[in-house]
Amino acid sequence: MIALCLIFPLLVEMAGTESSSISQEIGLISGNVGDTVVLRCFNAGDMGIMFSFYKQPFGNVPQLISTIYKYARNATFYHEFKGNPRFSVEGGQGKNNLMITDVELSDSGTYYCGSAYGYMVEFGQGFILIIKDSGSRNMPVIHQPVSESVQPGDSVTLNCTIHTETCAGEHSVYWFRHGSGESHPGIIYTHGERSDQCEKSLEAGSPTQSCVYNLPKRNLSLSDSGTYYCAVASCGEILFGNGTKLDIEAGGSVDLLLFVYCLAIALAFAFILIILLACMIYKMKNMSAVQ
Known part of the structure; x- marks a missing residue:
């Protein structure tokens, strides 16, 4: 379980770096207990067949929330999200929006939307959802x-x-x-x-x-x-x-780079000067030979 918790965000990051077709409206969302939160996710590609949502509570393993097929109206929910009226999914035309009503403190975590086609699954960068309780006291x-x-x-x-x-x-x-x-x-x-x-x-x-x-x-x-x-x-x-x-601070690197540039320019001038001197000596020798 610990290995899955560590590997899952890495897989998500790897999937997101290869021109993912999944776009998100916002990545960091904060709300208060009792609010309604909508996590908007859109699949811009044509390959996705099934869309999904995962929740990763802070410090725990990811949990599958829902899946919905591309042209389906209703999503299928899993685990503790099954039959929970606070969770609903809006699908259709590449949309995979997760709505959570009457949010609770336990809803805090990172949410990932995914798009599956065959054996390939793409993930978005994830939503970090922070739920606050304005009535709490003695917080750290x-x-x-x-x-x-x-x-x-x-x-x-x-x-x-x-x-x-x-x-x-x-x-x-x-x-x-x-x-x-x-x-x-x-x-x-x-x-x-x-x-x-x-x-x-x-x-x-x-x-x-x-x-x-x-x-x-x-x-x-x-x-x-x-x-x-x-x-x-x-x-x-x-x-x-x-x-x-x-x-x-890149000051040290900049100074070193500037020194290298100056040295290269000085060497170039020295090389040109050597060529000019060689040409002058050659001409002078030819003139001496003629005389």
Whole structure:
């Protein structure tokens, strides 16, 4: 199950990089308990025969929600979604829109829409759905450094400090990355349910504890630039930190490239000068021979 949880997002990413015909209206959706949420997915190709929706709760394996054939009106639902009136699918003409009414905290997760033809299945990039409960209290407080600046090839450790007052030891921690040019943050790492990095408050009778989670990044490149968000799922909710902006300064590389260009130009001038001097010496020798 753990292997499936790790492999599934990779398969989705691989499928999405090869000119996927699946398009999504938005990737990151946030709502409150009781709202109605519509996850819109459209298949622009003609090959898709059956469309599907999967839900991957944070830290768990994907679950099949529904399937619907290209020209069918009604979708087939599976598992706990079967017979649940809160879930419905709008199909037809390449549409595969999933509607969730009266959303609950447990609806938070990543949703993938897929298109199947024969043995080939394409997936969209996925919707990250965050459901909040405005009436909840004592949610964790998350602190992250505002920014980090490093050079290509360097290493950095991003950290996230979480202060919890309730549900101590019953939280899961996730890291999301939002790179430049990307439509929404993508999950990159999870700590799962762990409390071995937490320290309880020294005050007698206090339920507060502080937890520090680190995300090491080594041999950084320009593609690692972006904003890294720490998120904690606790008491049935998930809360995001403000994020740490990681700037990869290409100054060293630019200076080296400029040096190489200048050296190449200097060598070119030296080569031209040598040719001119050779020509002058040759002419002078010819003139001496004539005299």
